[in-house]
Amino acid sequence: MYTSKDVAKLMDIPVSTIRYYEKIGIIPPIERDENGYRIYTNSTLNWIYLMKSLRNAGLSIDSLQEFSRLSKETGEERRKQKQVLTNQLNELDAKIAEMVRVRKLLAYKIETYDEHLAKFQNGELTEKTAEELWKLVL
Structure with missing residues (x-):
C-alpha cells in the first residue's frame, strides 16, 4: 500500500494532480484507511500511470474521462x-x-x-x- 506522498514521488507528479485525476473521474475513487487517508493499490497505481502516460502523449482530459467512463461499461x-x-x-x-x-x-x-x-x-x-x-x- 502506498500513501499520496509515495505515489507522487513514484509517478513524478504532484499530489494535487493525483487528487484532480480522482476528482474528475479519470482514475477510480481511491480507497481510504480507517483514518480517512488515501491508500493506493497496484490497480490504482496502474490507472494513475496510464492516465499520466496518455496525458503526456497528448490525450485530452475529455478523452481520458471517456476512456475511464468506458471502463465501467460492459x-x-x-x-x-x-x-x-x-x-x-x-x-x-x-x-x-x-x-x-x-x-x-x-x-x-x-x-x-x-x-x-x-x-x-x-x-x-x-x-x-x-x-x-x-x-x-x-
Missing part, C-alpha cells in the same frame, strides 16, 4: 476503450514519423552548415542556387 461499449487507445497510437506514430523527419533535416543542416556558410560567403550560394530542402529525401 460488452461492446467497453471495447470502445481499445479504439481510444488505437486512435492515440496512430496519432503518436504520425508525430514520431514527423519528428524523425525533422530530426534528419536538422542533422543534415548541422552536417552541411560550415560548407553552406563558406559557399554563401564566397558567393557560390545565392537565391538562385539555394538547395530545395523540401525536395531532399532524408
Whole structure:
C-alpha cells in the first residue's frame, strides 16, 4: 500500500494532480484507511500511470474521462476503450514519423552548415542556387 506522498514521488507528479485525476473521474475513487487517508493499490497505481502516460502523449482530459467512463461499461461499449487507445497510437506514430523527419533535416543542416556558410560567403550560394530542402529525401 502506498500513501499520496509515495505515489507522487513514484509517478513524478504532484499530489494535487493525483487528487484532480480522482476528482474528475479519470482514475477510480481511491480507497481510504480507517483514518480517512488515501491508500493506493497496484490497480490504482496502474490507472494513475496510464492516465499520466496518455496525458503526456497528448490525450485530452475529455478523452481520458471517456476512456475511464468506458471502463465501467460492459460488452461492446467497453471495447470502445481499445479504439481510444488505437486512435492515440496512430496519432503518436504520425508525430514520431514527423519528428524523425525533422530530426534528419536538422542533422543534415548541422552536417552541411560550415560548407553552406563558406559557399554563401564566397558567393557560390545565392537565391538562385539555394538547395530545395523540401525536395531532399532524408
